[in-house]
Amino acid sequence: MTGRADVRPVTRGNATGRTGGTGSGRPLWTVRRRDNLVGYLLITPQLLGSVLFVLLPLGLVLWYSLHEWNVLAGTFEFVGTENYDRLLADANLREVLAGTAVFSAGLVVFNLALALLLAILLNQRLRGTTFFRTVFFSPVVVSLVAWTIVWQFLLQDDGGVNGLLGAAGVDGPNWLRGEGTAMSAVIVVQVLKNVGLNMVLFLAALQGVPAQLYEAAALDGAGAWTRFRRITVPLISPTILLTSIITVVGSLQVFAQIAVLTQGGPGMSTTVLVYYLYQQAFQFHHFGYGATLSVLLFAIVALLTVVQWRMRRKWVIDET
Amino acid sequence: MRHETPTRLKTLLYGLLCLLCVPFVFPTWWMVTSSFKPVGEIFAFPPRLLPADWDVSAYGQVFRLQPFAGQYLNSLYIALVVTAGTMAVAAMAGYAFARIRFPGQNVLFVVVLLGLLIPSEVTIVPLFQMFHRLGLTDTHWPLILVPVLGAPSVLATFIMRQFFISLPGELEEAARVDGLGRFGTFYRVALPLARPALGAVAIFTFLHSWNLYLEPIVYLSSPERFTLPQALTQFVDAYGGPMWNVQLAAASMTALPVLVVFVLAQRQFIEGLAHTGLKG
Numbered sequence: 168m169t170g171r172a173d174v175r176p177v178t179r180g181n182a183t184g185r186t187g188g189t190g191s192g193r194p195l196w197t198v199r200r201r202d203n204l205v206g207y208l209l210i211t212p213q214l215l216g217s218v219l220f221v222l223l224p225l226g227l228v229l230w231y232s233l234h235e236w237n238v239l240a241g242t243f244e245f246v247g248t249e250n251y252d253r254l255l256a257d258a259n260l261r262e263v264l265a266g267t268a269v270f271s272a273g274l275v276v277f278n279l280a281l282a283l284l285l286a287i288l289l290n291q292r293l294r295g296t297t298f299f300r301t302v303f304f305s306p307v308v309v310s311l312v313a314w315t316i317v318w319q320f321l322l323q324d325d326g327g328v329n330g331l332l333g334a335a336g337v338d339g340p341n342w343l344r345g346e347g348t349a350m351s352a353v354i355v356v357q358v359l360k361n362v363g364l365n366m367v368l369f370l371a372a373l374q375g376v377p378a379q380l381y382e383a384a385a386l387d388g389a390g391a392w393t394r395f396r397r398i399t400v401p402l403i404s405p406t407i408l409l410t411s412i413i414t415v416v417g418s419l420q421v422f423a424q425i426a427v428l429t430q431g432g433p434g435m436s437t438t439v440l441v442y443y444l445y446q447q448a449f450q451f452h453h454f455g456y457g458a459t460l461s462v463l464l465f466a467i468v469a470l471l472t473v474v475q476w477r478m479r480r481k482w483v484i485d486e487t
Numbered sequence: 488m489r490h491e492t493p494t495r496l497k498t499l500l501y502g503l504l505c506l507l508c509v510p511f512v513f514p515t516w517w518m519v520t521s522s523f524k525p526v527g528e529i530f531a532f533p534p535r536l537l538p539a540d541w542d543v544s545a546y547g548q549v550f551r552l553q554p555f556a557g558q559y560l561n562s563l564y565i566a567l568v569v570t571a572g573t574m575a576v577a578a579m580a581g582y583a584f585a586r587i588r589f590p591g592q593n594v595l596f597v598v599v600l601l602g603l604l605i606p607s608e609v610t611i612v613p614l615f616q617m618f619h620r621l622g623l624t625d626t627h628w629p630l631i632l633v634p635v636l637g638a639p640s641v642l643a644t645f646i647m648r649q650f651f652i653s654l655p656g657e658l659e660e661a662a663r664v665d666g667l668g669r670f671g672t673f674y675r676v677a678l679p680l681a682r683p684a685l686g687a688v689a690i691f692t693f694l695h696s697w698n699l700y701l702e703p704i705v706y707l708s709s710p711e712r713f714t715l716p717q718a719l720t721q722f723v724d725a726y727g728g729p730m731w732n733v734q735l736a737a738a739s740m741t742a743l744p745v746l747v748v749f750v751l752a753q754r755q756f757i758e759g760l761a762h763t764g765l766k767g
Contacts, residue, residue, distance in 0.1 A: 201668070201669065202587055202588070202589065202669050203587075203589040203590065205583070205587065205668075205669040205670050205673075206583045206587035206588075206589035206592070206669075207583075207589060209579040209580060209582060209583035209587070209673070210579070210580045210583045210584065210595060210599075212575075212576045212579065212580070212636060213576050213577070213579070213580035213599055213636065213640065213641075213644055214580075214595060214598070214599060215636065216576070216632075216635070216636020216637050216640065217598055217599045217601070217602055217636075217637070217638075217641070218598075219636070219637070220610070220614065220632070220633050220636055220637030220638065221601060221602045221605055221610065221637055221638050221641075222598070222601065223613075223617075224610035224613035224614050224617070225605060225609070225610060227613035227616070227617075228609065228610060228612060228613050231612065231613060231616075285507065288500060288503065288504055288507075291500055293497065293500060293501070293504075297753075299504050299508065300753075300757065301749075301750065301753045301757075302508050302511050302512060303507070303508075303511055304753070304756075304757055305511060305512075305515070305746060305749065305750075306511060306514075306515075307694075307760065308694060308745050308746060308749040308756065309515065309742045309745070309746060310697060310698060310715065310716065310719075310738070310741045310742045310745065311698040311700065311716065312698070312700055312715075312716035312717075312719045312720065312738075312741075313518070313716075313719060313738035313739075313741045313742040314514065314742070316518075316719055316720070316729075316734055316735070316738050317514045317515070317517060317518040317735065317738060318514060319729070320517070320518075320521065320729075320731055320734075320735065321514060321517060323530070325530045325532070326530070327513075327517050327534055330532055330533060330534035331534065333532060333533070334533050334534070359510055359511060359514075363757075364760060367757055367760075416606070419606065420606050420607075420608055422608065422700065422701045423698075423700035423701065423716065426700070426704075427720060441608045441701075444608065444611075444612075445611075445701065445705075448611075448612050448615075449615075449705055454612055454616070457612050458612050458613070461608070461609045461610070461611070461612055462609075464606065464608060464609050465605060465606075465609045468604065468605075468606055468609075469604060472604060
């Protein structure tokens, strides 16, 4: 509020009529000061919350990660970088990170491909588009655990999916118990739950592509695939980037689906980083190591965000 | 892309669309119908689309095995309080960041925005410790305070700010000439105009709270304080195996009301959620 001599006289002049009553030449409550106060008051809850529930915990997570802390044994001692040494030596973690990478990559590719396919189908000026859009979007509003429980039920060895396959003469595997199938099953369940969001974003982007471009390209003899590659993809590239960021970051936070469907199994095949963090901190009570894994998760999310925002300069065309 | 899609292509497209509907519709159908099947019929082969014998006993069991009505109320009141609180916090902060110039504004905005970069899973360990020291574990406080004031509300604040930035400045000047102060301008002029943005915020905040799973299982330990997502997984028999028809009955009661509201107001839902880029 200080050091802005260029502004002060003006506001004071403006304000004398309103602040009335102080009588002196320097009223305490100028409009600007009152505005400032209202501004600070309005942001106070959010700012306080950010400091208390975001910044402070972030600092604490770094602090905890330097300690050996077992809640059950009641120990809390400073061990320097010991937890980070353990992180590097943790053979389980390597498996977890590999699993997380497979999960995120599979999820993003399948999610974006299906979302784009659905959006293109909905963009064909057919009747009843609203109905199909509602159907594809509906799992987004179904309670996450309810959706997961139904799929757990469907994917049992003698469940609905294998029932349908059996009716078609195919002998389905025990999806959630097989090393190879469990991960794919979790990915598919998660994609079906949320693909509607990306679909709607793609649909909006597709509707923004000028029809004349397609017509001109068709006149030049470009086939459907060429038009898709040369017109659609470049023009919706900002949306492709946006959805991929949302989806990758979201995929790193998937917890309930794993906890309900597979508990990280069979073996450790579906133990993703968040689930491993939960196990270490809240099942094995290694809070120090849990905090270290939190730091790792934060580093990965931050890194991915930076990389993706950099990429946008390279391959996203004009965003205005 | 042509104005008239040929009939054969149309049939093909409709066929494809209907086929693609199956994995989106079938689970919900299967959840509801299986919850009415007697235990013996649940894994019947070949699968039956409708129960041969309608059996409502699973619905009674849901309430006998757990304090389900109370758990339902827990989820509902927490979601409503969180939604109202988030709308208030986000509207105020969003307005201030968008329309008022005050010293330190940009720095403070960046501080708040950091919340968008930090997944709530990163801070769950220290947050649990903080609430544990305050004696607030196994209460609903962490499930209300953190979403309303912490990282989850930052997205809402950001959306409200984007909305308020788009308001024409003349409106506020007019309000000023009419003698309204800053707060009056916010409350009487800007806020009523912000209904669409507030609606979007309300929808995604409610769903986020309604779906919360990691936080409840970390903070809560008494069944009568559980929220729905947590309660759904507790219907297990003496051997720890799921009691499918009971679990599906509870899941149906959790999912269907929201689904019905969605179908009635699908445009508001889809536009609201899509424009705010709700995450996982």
